[in-house]
Amino acid sequence: MQKVRLKQMGVNVAARTYNILSRTLRRHLLSGKLKVPLGRQPIFPKEEEKKLVIHIKKLEKVGFGPERKDVKEMAYQLALKLDKKAAFSQTLEKAGDVWFAGFLKRNPQLSQRKSEGLSLARAYFKFC
Numbered sequence: 001m002q003k004v005r006l007k008q009m010g011v012n013v014a015a016r017t018y019n020i021l022s023r024t025l026r027r028h029l030l031s032g033k034l035k036v037p038l039g040r041q042p043i044f045p046k047e048e049e050k051k052l053v054i055h056i057k058k059l060e061k062v063g064f065g066p067e068r069k070d071v072k073e074m075a076y077q078l079a080l081k082l083d084k085k086a087a088f089s090q091t092l093e094k095a096g097d098v099w100f101a102g103f104l105k106r107n108p109q110l111s112q113r114k115s116e117g118l119s120l121a122r123a124y125f126k127f128c
Helices: 011-017 023-030 046-062 068-081 098-104 121-125
Strands: none
Touching: 023 046, 046 068, 046 121
């Protein structure tokens, strides 16, 4: 789109070069956007979600991997702290299942696992 806008290339030539239908390229040139996001935007920007992911990973490393409900409560508390107008449950004081599913999808380095029991001796050996 930039090359067409800067008159470095014609629409048909750009369509052939980048293997795009010329109609599609023309439509995007008229709308001014390459991709229109659908659906509701995430409540937290990427930087804030990254901080939440780092916190979860730290908890896992120390041996306190948070459960699903814990992560949803952390998200609710973070939204309160940052004064976000979130669609979280005020009565349950936690984020919903839809938010959690999207959170896992946006952060594939996290996964749902069931915690194992950790004996005191093993914890001492692991963290000392």
